[in-house]
Amino acid sequence: xxxxxxxxxxxxxxxxxxxxxxxxxxxxxxxxxxxxxxxxxxxxxxxxxxxxxxxxxxxxxxxxxxxxxxxxxxxxxxxxxxxxxxxxxxxxxxxxxxxxxxxxxxxxxxxxxxxxxxxxxxxxxxxx
Numbered sequence: 001x002x003x004x005x006x007x008x009x010x011x012x013x014x015x016x017x018x019x020x021x022x023x024x025x026x027x028x029x030x031x032x033x034x035x036x037x038x039x040x041x042x043x044x045x046x047x048x049x050x051x052x053x054x055x056x057x058x059x060x061x062x063x064x065x066x067x068x069x070x071x072x073x074x075x076x077x078x079x080x081x082x083x084x085x086x087x088x089x090x091x092x093x094x095x096x097x098x099x100x101x102x103x104x105x106x107x108x109x110x111x112x113x114x115x116x117x118x119x120x121x122x123x124x125x126x127x128x
Contacts, residue, residue: 027110030125030126031124033055033056033125034056034112034123034124034125035113037056037057037058037061038055038056038057038074038075039057039058039061039062039065039072039074039075040058040061040072042061044056044058044113047059047086047087048086048087048089049062049084049085049086049087050084050087051075051077051078051083051084052083053077056087057075057084059084059086062075062078062081062084063081065078066078066080066081088117089113089114089117089123090114090115090116090117091113091114091115092111092112092113092114092115092122094111095111095112095113096111110124111124112124
């Protein structure tokens with residue numbers, strides 16, 4: 001049964017600690033925020049709107065939310081189309097889109113689809 005012949009258990013053998021929650025990769029979290037609709041988690045497509053909290057939405061998803069408010073729980077602060085603003089983005093010339101991986105070439109997944117029209121900085125959530 002143990003502990004009968006002079007064995008001395010250590011603390012880690014007696015005490016079980018709670019497991020630490022896994023940390024979400026910061027790059028993945030930023031990519032999800034800036035490339036997907038906050039309501040439906042679909043990829044963003046034109047026209048894109050933003051709420052007062054700074055979340056990005058597909059305009060079609062916001063209209064669906066306004067017609068059926070019980071469908072989405074995370075946008076209760078949007079009560080009408082006056083609560084969102086349409087965004088005018090500038091396309092990024094360096095953005096290649098989602099392409100199939102062929103061979104061993106480098107595929108840059110960090111390039112943003114849009115850039116700031118004033119400064120020219122990529123709109124990917126890393127710059128303030």
